Amino acid sequence: MRETDENTGPTRRDYLTYGGALLGGGVLAGCAGQSGGDATTTATETATATETETEATETATETETDDSSYTAELSPVGTVTLDEPPTNVFTHFPWFPDMASALGQGDTVNNLWWDGTVAGLEYFTAGFDDFEIEWADAAGEYGFTKEKLYELDSDLHLVDPAWVSTQDNWNQADIDEVADNIGPWFGNYYSNFNSTPPEEWADGYEYYDLWDLFERVGSLYGERERYEALQSVRDDQLTTIEDGLPPESERPTAAYLSISTDLSSIYLLRLNAPGYWNAHTRPLGAVDAFGDEEFTGPFQEVDMEALLEADPDVILALWTVTETFDFDGLKQNLQDDPVGRELAAVQNDRVYPQGTRWQGPLMNLFQTEMTAKQLYPDQFGEWPTYEDGDDYPDFGADEQLFDHGRVEEIVTGENL
Structure with a gap:
C-alpha cells in the first residue's frame, strides 16, 4: 500500500502498489519469516492513513479477478503488485534484460550495465530469425545514482535493494525514496552463489534459483504463459541430461576459470555451487578438479602450478565465447607455456569457451x-x-x- 501526502495527494506512481513496506533496518515486510512487531505497526498505520481515500475504490478492487493485477513476492522486497504491466523498466545486472527478452518484453528495458551481455546473447541466439535484442543500446556504466533513476522515471527497478545499500552514496532513505516516488525495487542479488547479504538485510533473506526468479519477473510482466512454456522446455532439457549422464565414477574433472589471454591472471570459480551463477554447470555434475576447496567471494586466484597440480580433464574458460575475446590466442599461449602444455586438458584439446555466469533463462x-x-x-x-x-x-x-525452434516461437510470440 502506497502512502500519500495529504497536502499534495498521491504521487504519479499511484497505479503501482508496493506491497512490502521498507523497515528501518533495510528488511522489507511481506517475506516469509520476516513479519514482526515493527512490520505490523507499519502496515496498520499505513492502512489507517489511507483508509478514507481508498474507500471509494475498495469494492471495485475486491471484485477484480486475479488477472487484473500483476503480483510477485520475492525476498528481500516482499510483495510487489502492479496494476499494469511495466513498460519502462530499469535493470542493472544482465540476467534481467535476458528475462525481459525471453518474455517478449525486451523493449521495456531502459538500462543495463556491461555491454558484453549484448554480444553474448547475440552469439547464442544467432539462429533466431525474428529475434531482436531491443536493449542493445541501453548499456551504461557500472553503478547508478538516484538522480539517474529520477531521470529514467521507471515503472519498475529490477535490482536488489540489499545490494543497492552497499553502493556509494546510497542509504536507506534513498532506497525508500525511490520506491515511494518512482517505482518499486525487485531483485535478489545474493542468490548469485547464495552469498551473504549485508548484515542489516540478512535476517530472513531467502535464496532462489534462476528459474524461480524468472517466474516472479514473468508474473509482474503478466507473461505467465511465456514463462510456463519456457519452463517446460527447461524441464525437458534437464530430463534429457539426467537420463544421459554417465555414472559419477566416469565423469570428467573440470576447472571453471576466468583466465586472461596472456595467462597473467587465472581465477577459479565454483563449478557445482548453488545459485544462478552455476545454473548451467551444476546440473551436469562434473567433478570439480579442485575438490571441495572453499573460498570467499566469487573467485579465487590460482597460478599455473596450482592448475597443473589439479590437472583437470576439462578447462571451461569463462567470458571467451565471442569475438571480443582472443580464444585462439589463449589456447596457443597454453600450448606454448612450459607448465600449461603439461595440462591434460591442453594435451587432449579439451579447453573450451564459455559465455557468462550472468545468465538469464535464454543464455x-x-x-x-x-x-x-x-x-x-x-x-x-x-x-x-x-x-x-x-x-x-x-x-x-x-x-x-x-x-531451439520452440524457444524461438515462444520468445517471438509466434506460437505460445
Whole structure:
C-alpha cells in the first residue's frame, strides 16, 4: 500500500502498489519469516492513513479477478503488485534484460550495465530469425545514482535493494525514496552463489534459483504463459541430461576459470555451487578438479602450478565465447607455456569457451547445452571446434538438448 501526502495527494506512481513496506533496518515486510512487531505497526498505520481515500475504490478492487493485477513476492522486497504491466523498466545486472527478452518484453528495458551481455546473447541466439535484442543500446556504466533513476522515471527497478545499500552514496532513505516516488525495487542479488547479504538485510533473506526468479519477473510482466512454456522446455532439457549422464565414477574433472589471454591472471570459480551463477554447470555434475576447496567471494586466484597440480580433464574458460575475446590466442599461449602444455586438458584439446555466469533463462538454455557437450561428448555429441567470431553452432534437431525452434516461437510470440 502506497502512502500519500495529504497536502499534495498521491504521487504519479499511484497505479503501482508496493506491497512490502521498507523497515528501518533495510528488511522489507511481506517475506516469509520476516513479519514482526515493527512490520505490523507499519502496515496498520499505513492502512489507517489511507483508509478514507481508498474507500471509494475498495469494492471495485475486491471484485477484480486475479488477472487484473500483476503480483510477485520475492525476498528481500516482499510483495510487489502492479496494476499494469511495466513498460519502462530499469535493470542493472544482465540476467534481467535476458528475462525481459525471453518474455517478449525486451523493449521495456531502459538500462543495463556491461555491454558484453549484448554480444553474448547475440552469439547464442544467432539462429533466431525474428529475434531482436531491443536493449542493445541501453548499456551504461557500472553503478547508478538516484538522480539517474529520477531521470529514467521507471515503472519498475529490477535490482536488489540489499545490494543497492552497499553502493556509494546510497542509504536507506534513498532506497525508500525511490520506491515511494518512482517505482518499486525487485531483485535478489545474493542468490548469485547464495552469498551473504549485508548484515542489516540478512535476517530472513531467502535464496532462489534462476528459474524461480524468472517466474516472479514473468508474473509482474503478466507473461505467465511465456514463462510456463519456457519452463517446460527447461524441464525437458534437464530430463534429457539426467537420463544421459554417465555414472559419477566416469565423469570428467573440470576447472571453471576466468583466465586472461596472456595467462597473467587465472581465477577459479565454483563449478557445482548453488545459485544462478552455476545454473548451467551444476546440473551436469562434473567433478570439480579442485575438490571441495572453499573460498570467499566469487573467485579465487590460482597460478599455473596450482592448475597443473589439479590437472583437470576439462578447462571451461569463462567470458571467451565471442569475438571480443582472443580464444585462439589463449589456447596457443597454453600450448606454448612450459607448465600449461603439461595440462591434460591442453594435451587432449579439451579447453573450451564459455559465455557468462550472468545468465538469464535464454543464455542458460544454450549454455547448459553447450557445456553438456563439452563435458560429455560421448553422451550428448561433441562440441565443435570454436574459432573467434563463430556463431553458436547450428545443431540439427537430433543433436539439440532442447528445442531451439520452440524457444524461438515462444520468445517471438509466434506460437505460445
